Structure formats: C-alpha cells, structure tokens
Amino acid sequence: xxxxxxxxxxxxxxxxxxxxxxxxxxxxxxxxxxxxxxxxxxxxxxxxxxxxxxxxxxxxxxxxxxxxxxxxxxxxxxxxxxxxxx
Amino acid sequence: xxxxxxxxxxxxxxxxxxxxxxxxxxxxxxxxxxxxxxxxxxxxxxxxxxxxxxxxxxxxxxxxxxxxxxxxxxxxxxxxxxxxxxxxxxxxxxxxxxxxxxxxxxxxxxxxxxxxxxxxxxxxxxxxxxxxxxxxxxxxxxxxxxxxxxxxxxxxxxxxxxxxxxxxxxxxxxxxxxxxxxxxxxxxxxxxxxxxxxxxxxxxxxxxxxxxxxxxxxxxxxxxxxxxxxxxxxxxxxxxxxxxxxxxxxxxxxxxxxxxxxxxxxxxxxxxxxxxxxxxxxxxxxxxxxxxxxxxxxxxxxxxxxxxxxxxxxxxxxxxxxxxxxxxxxxxxxxxxxxxxxxxxxxxxxxxxxxxxxxxxxxxxxxxxxxxxxxxxxxxxxxxxxxxxxxxxxxxxxxxxxxxxxxxxxxxxxxxxxxxxxxxxxxxxxxxxxxxxxxxxxxxxxxxxxxxxxxxxxxxxxxxxxxxxxxxxxxxxxxxxxxxxxxxxxxxxxxx
Numbered sequence: 255x256x257x258x259x260x261x262x263x264x265x266x267x268x269x270x271x272x273x274x275x276x277x278x279x280x281x282x283x284x285x286x287x288x289x290x291x292x293x294x295x296x297x298x299x300x301x302x303x304x305x306x307x308x309x310x311x312x313x314x315x316x317x318x319x320x321x322x323x324x325x326x327x328x329x330x331x332x333x334x335x336x337x338x339x340x
Numbered sequence: 341x342x343x344x345x346x347x348x349x350x351x352x353x354x355x356x357x358x359x360x361x362x363x364x365x366x367x368x369x370x371x372x373x374x375x376x377x378x379x380x381x382x383x384x385x386x387x388x389x390x391x392x393x394x395x396x397x398x399x400x401x402x403x404x405x406x407x408x409x410x411x412x413x414x415x416x417x418x419x420x421x422x423x424x425x426x427x428x429x430x431x432x433x434x435x436x437x438x439x440x441x442x443x444x445x446x447x448x449x450x451x452x453x454x455x456x457x458x459x460x461x462x463x464x465x466x467x468x469x470x471x472x473x474x475x476x477x478x479x480x481x482x483x484x485x486x487x488x489x490x491x492x493x494x495x496x497x498x499x500x501x502x503x504x505x506x507x508x509x510x511x512x513x514x515x516x517x518x519x520x521x522x523x524x525x526x527x528x529x530x531x532x533x534x535x536x537x538x539x540x541x542x543x544x545x546x547x548x549x550x551x552x553x554x555x556x557x558x559x560x561x562x563x564x565x566x567x568x569x570x571x572x573x574x575x576x577x578x579x580x581x582x583x584x585x586x587x588x589x590x591x592x593x594x595x596x597x598x599x600x601x602x603x604x605x606x607x608x609x610x611x612x613x614x615x616x617x618x619x620x621x622x623x624x625x626x627x628x629x630x631x632x633x634x635x636x637x638x639x640x641x642x643x644x645x646x647x648x649x650x651x652x653x654x655x656x657x658x659x660x661x662x663x664x665x666x667x668x669x670x671x672x673x674x675x676x677x678x679x680x681x682x683x684x685x686x687x688x689x690x691x692x693x694x695x696x697x698x699x700x701x702x703x704x705x706x707x708x709x710x711x712x713x714x715x716x717x718x719x720x721x722x723x724x725x726x727x728x729x730x731x732x733x734x735x736x737x738x739x740x741x742x743x744x745x746x747x748x749x750x751x752x753x754x755x756x757x758x759x760x761x762x763x764x765x766x767x768x769x770x771x772x773x774x775x776x777x778x779x780x781x782x783x784x785x786x787x788x789x790x791x792x793x794x795x796x797x798x799x800x801x802x803x804x805x806x807x808x809x810x811x812x813x814x815x816x817x818x819x820x821x822x823x824x825x826x827x828x829x830x831x832x833x834x835x836x
Binding site for chain 1: 707708709711712715716719720722723726727729730731732734735737738739742743745746747748749750751774777778780781782784785797801804805808809811812815816819
C-alpha cells in the first residue's frame, strides 16, 4: 500500500502539474510524411522479419536488455550523482 | 570545456530519466471509461386484472412501466374479521428465477415494496373498493414483480373463489374461515406524466456548477406525443460560453457547440453524451426538439441550407457554470478514488490492521508493504497515459510505445520486368518479400540435423541464446566492475 501510495502520489502530482501541456498521442507529419505511420509500419516489418528469422529476434532482445540496463544506470546517476555505483 | 561537458551530462541524464520512466511505464492495461445512464420511461395507460388463481401472490413479470396510482379490490367472503385491513406489496426481483424461488422476498433495493392498509369493511362481498396510493409506485421495466396480498394482521388472504382456497394455515384462526380476493386491479395511471411533447430534464442541471477537468455529460429526457412525432425528428443541444450569446460577431452560431440526437419513435426518450468544456465560467445551453423535413433535406442537399428552417416543436434555454478542477482538486479526487479501489481489490482486509478483534500482524504488514500487481500496473499505465504523454517528452514516449509494440506489418512486394530475347519479349516477375522471408524462415528452421530427429534450430538456438545471454552478462559485469577498462579513467583525466 505504501509503495502504491507513493507511486500514486507522484503520478497524480506530476500529471496535475503538467496537465496544461498538450498531449502527444501520435508523432507529427513532417513535409507530408506521417512519421507515426511510417515508424509503426517499419517496426511492424522488422517484427515480421524477426518472427521468421529467429537469430535476429534473439539478438534484438539482447540489445533491449542492454539498453534497459544502461538506462537504469543513468537514472541512478541522475538521482545519486557521485554516490551512484561507478 | 568542463562546464560544457557538465551541462551535456545533465541534459543526457534528464533524457535518460525520461526514457527510463517510459520503460517502467510501458505496461499495458486498458483505459477505464464510464458513461452516464439516464432514467427512461415509457407511458402506457393499462390496467391489469389478476383473478382465479388459488394463491396469495401473483407473478406480474417484467416490462411494467409507469406509476401505480390506484388499486381496486373485489372481495368475496362472509366470515372475514371486521374491520379488515390488507396489505399490497409489489415485490421487486432482479430475475424470474428469484421470483419463483422466493416470491415474498424482495431482491431489488431502492425500489420494491409498497405497502398500505386500506380499511375494508368486512362482511359479504364487496366490489370496486378503490384504494389510492399515497405515493404512486414506480415500476422498473427491467425488473420482475410479484404482487403479494395479505391481511394486515398477518393472516392469509387467497386468490380465487371462496370455495377452493382452504389450505391448512391459510385461514383466519380467530374466526376459522377464509376470505378471498376474487378480483384485483391495479391501474397504471398516466395522470402523473405529461404526455405532450416536452423536454423533461436537461443535463447539466440548470443553474448548477459542473466540476470538470476536460468535459461534461450532456443529456436530455423528454416525451414526444404520437401526434407530434415525425420521421427525422431529433434533439438538438447547443451550448457555448455565456459571453458568446452576447457576442457581436457576424455568425454567433459558430461559437456554439452543437450536439444532435435522433428520435426514432414517439414516447419517452433519453439521450446523453460527453462533450468538452473548453473554458471555465457561465454557459448558456439551448435544447430543442426539432423536426426534419424533406424540404429542408432537399435544401441542404442542393447547397441552400441557409434557407432550411427546421421546425422547433419545443425548446428550453438553461444556464450552468463550468468549474475547471485545479491540480490539487484532481489530485485529491483521484487519490481518494484510487485508494478506495486499492482497498476494494486487496486480498487482505483493512481490518487486519485496524480492527482489534481481527488484527493480524502478518496480514497487516502484507497489506502495508507488499504491493499488489494489478493496481501497480494500472497506476503505471495511468502514469504513461498521463504525465508521459505531455509534450515534449510525449514524442519520446510515443517512439518507445511503437518500438515496444508486438504488431507486425506486411512486407512490401515489388516487380521486375526482364527482357528475355527481343525487346517485345518481356517477362514480369513479382517478388513478395513476406512470402520469401516466411519461406526462408521455414526452410531455415526446418533443416534437420544429421542422425537426429531434431532440427538445426532445435540444436543451435539454445546455444546462440546462451551466447547472447553470456555476452550481455559479461558486458554488464564488465561495466559494473571496471575489469578490462583500466585506461578509461586515465583518458578521462587527460581530457579534463
């Protein structure tokens, strides 16, 4: 309950504070190119390719895990500064 | 140079915080939405007669509408106590099954039993004893009703003729005889309902304040009489900030938001929808029941819509105030609702912490410290759909959402025209990338290993997965421990 309440507190506080900003639900169209559709289609094509060629998919998963690790590490550095594990 | 590096690091760190929050929040649960439900009523002028059944209750069934105003009773007995009071109960059930199993036990709350005791003079047959209900009883057409009759002294009265209802225990013990209700009518009177074409209620309620952060519910209930009803009728709701009605612009109508609801039959109607309120403050709302006509349709079709003038059957003009909720209001409302929802979904009762009798330390600690998956996921989803969607970081959120999706797209196909011998002898070949990759993948995955029932994929995939996993783990361990990165800090110092 405590963790939930903390998460709820920060979520509602941040959402309410920035509620005056416009919501972004799709990527914009630039020079007639619908970036949202193009990116969605491109990623969908990659998944089609990866679903048939499994080594590509497994390597992609490994890259995602590494990307997540680096992201968490950078977040810790942001909050902890020099006290973060190097 | 140092300042520049520091600034860049901060920007990078902020960006990564955003990216990380997105990763944590990209967990899917659907939006929750709600819709307003309005009371609907169909007016009928009908009377029901129940008689000839040897029972003290009658199954009335479903589909009853309107208000019960009057009960008319015919009695047939020569031995009833005097004076005699009887109770009538319209017992409400949610289903016919419950009504059959427990006819005398009301299942519905809020609307169900209406009881009273009209004093009837005993002795001899009595006809057309009219009992007017002090409060008309409203039927809900979706409910199943049972009409239950008994004497006010808890002795039983029976339906049917006096000669065939002497069951044990059902008679008046004091006089050792049984009375009978031979006929009973209850009249659903439309005297309380206006059957002219009119607007009954509008939402938002006139002269009230609507608390909203984005939009409000707009609704209309009313009635269209048979004589007024025409095909193509509709309800039009127009609303705008009150200043719009005073605006000196060329076309004030352009400042109004117009909602249209078709009316498909005569009788009662109830319509509603949600619509945004852009600004806070006083609003004017104009509600009209209008008729479309073939002439207006033709004028609109020909582009002369400005000459079309739909007839207005009836109209109202009301005002309401929109009060936008501030951030603190939103926070308090959502927090309270969310905490209550958390308690409701919790497998551990709050009584484990708060009640002296049922106090349980482990359950209480569980409730306080162990997060439940579903509310946490829902909250992360709310975080993603709320804060993380705001500009400018909403663009990054959208990119991550697309990248983390699982839907597939058809690969493009292309054609090539190849001259075979002469310029006129051309062959067109079509290459379907989807088929090619699917075929290649199937071929790749089905190559059998020599001397084994397994395929190459079966054998190699675990090894490759292991290699990738080891590679990832080594990279992470190397990064954490610094093994193999001895020269990195020296290079950094040299730069600084």
